[in-house]
Amino acid sequence: MLSRDEILRIFSQTGAMLTGHFLLTSGRHSDRYFQCARVLQYPRHAELLCHEMARQWQDEVKTVDTVIGPALGGILVSYEVARALGARNIFAERENGVMTLRRGFNLSPQEKVLVVEDVVTTGGSVREVIDLVRRAGAQVVGASALVDRSNGTVDLGVPFRALLTVPAVSYSPEECPLCRQGIPAVKPGSRDLSDAGGTPRG
Template sequence: MTNLNVVDILKKSDALLEGHFLLSSGKHSNKYVQCAKVLRFPQYAKDVLSTVVEQIKDLDIDLVVGPAMGGVIVSYELGRQLEKEAVFTERKDGIMQLRRGFEVKEGAKIIIAEDVVTTGKSTIETKKALELLGGKVIGVACIADRTNHDIGMPIYSAIKLDIQVHDAENCPICNEGKIELVKPGSREFKELGI
């Protein structure tokens, strides 16, 4: 599957959105990738993530871990295709943790599974939590890589997207004042009342 096919699937499933979006990092963007829209179709999830599996299948992986919410289905599907155990982390009191009786064996080689990586905030928090438990994170596997900087680990993605991101105070969309700001993601912003 080529990047063009991945883009086609993102568009067919209404996962590639255009407008004015508040990202979980607090930054603003004119485009947003809502991978939950892709993941609601098992065949699309299988097809898109098979491109990532091709990139990581020869890595020595013991465990696939996805941060909740976006990484839960991704970790399951990657684990299914790789025939590896798949679990997830979640925030409790604002801290990313492994819960529900999930365990990391000392020295376990872990791939983090994400839907979209933009700033890497959830990925880096998950990596820290897993390393505190004795795991060794070898990279992150995702549907869409939106990063424009090094997050300190290899990224294996179905597609690399170059989408503009702006600090809230310098957002040209806000300055135009024509498109309302929307927060489509799952992370809450207590300081913004969202």
Template sequence: MNEQDMLAMYEKAGALLNGHFILSSGRHSARYLQSALVLMDLNNATELARELVKKVDASTVDMVVSPAIGGLVIGQEVARQLNKPFLFTERKEGEMQLRRGFSIPEGSRLLVVEDVITTGGSVRECMVVVREHGGVPVKVLAVVDRAPGVEGRFDVPYATALTLDVETYAADACPLCVDGGVPAIKPGSRGAA
């Protein structure tokens, strides 16, 4: 499966949206990727995870972790294909935490999996939690990188299946807001930052 096939998968699912969106990071964009619409088809989840699994050596990973909520489906499918335990971090009162009885054995090597990366904030928060619980993040995988070429985003290697360079704007410098044509909507899983 190549990038065009993956993009077509998003388009067919109605998951590549155009308009005026507020991203989880608080930034604004004229395009939005609603991965949940793609991943609700388990065949799509299987295919996308297969592409991600090609980018990691399973022997270097003990567990797979994802930040909730976007990374849950793809993270679990990657873990299934790697035959590794899966856990996730989630926000409680605005703070990323490890909950639900999950634990990370000291020194465990964790693969962090996300659906879409723009700023990488959720992934970095997830990695902090992993380290606080004695784990060692070894690599980040994501289905889509919305902001390719960002240097120093993570302190571990990362790879994505699909690169889609989508311009984003600070809320106070958004030309879509200045134009006033289309109201901004927040389709994601978290309140704007």
């Protein structure tokens, strides 16, 4: 079982905790961003962290048939969690702005599904995947994330577990102090974060 300090050490060592001025998926701005791709580029870290995510459910949920995550952030996480649980793995992706199943993926009625993501802030993408699973008639047993940026306040309507919970420090664009300072906002993944004030936070 990994301690919080051990998890933080892994994120720090891989440069996955960044500081700067970031535009989040929710549209809000923040001075901190967790770039989980920097952790997941190392298979040994991905396996270790996702095994811990899976362990959180093994005692509570006897059976997980399928693990699903939203593209892109949830793809590797869902794969590794599914591997640890001995379950099937699929992912959802947007088509014309709507989360959907493609590539021949499908869900069966009464199939027990765990929804996973890399980082949850407002939980919007996870809720969309939960709705997708329910529309298919499958049963959502819970949701899980590597990082919960809501500090435990997000409500997904299903049991939720996160490996790491951190305070949510974010601002609307109108209230953002970084914008007032004239610091350009960067959408993570759109460019090299090291050129935009994004530095490892250790």
